[in-house]
Amino acid sequence: MLPSRKTRRKGRPMVKQELLDILCCPKCKGDLAYKPADGTLTCKKCGKVYKVKDDIPIMLVEEDER
Numbered sequence: 001m002l003p004s005r006k007t008r009r010k011g012r013p014m015v016k017q018e019l020l021d022i023l024c025c026p027k028c029k030g031d032l033a034y035k036p037a038d039g040t041l042t043c044k045k046c047g048k049v050y051k052v053k054d055d056i057p058i059m060l061v062e063e064d065e066r
């Protein structure tokens with residue numbers, strides 16, 4: 001049996017597909033790949049990884065990567 005779409009497991013962030021559709025990398029505007037198991041969004045273009053906290057993607061570009 002597959003779990004219902006409305007079922008939310010604790011500790012596993014779930015980002016809505018419609019939200020993923022409008023999100024892009026703030027750094028390079030590339031597409032993001034969502035990894036629910038990791039709770040991360042990875043930019044397909046520049047490889048930047050964004051964390052998802054409380055179902056909200058944290059789209060912060062840190063300036064300390066030089």
Ligand SMILES: [Zn+2]
Nearest residue numbers: 025028043046
């Ligand atoms: Zn990017």
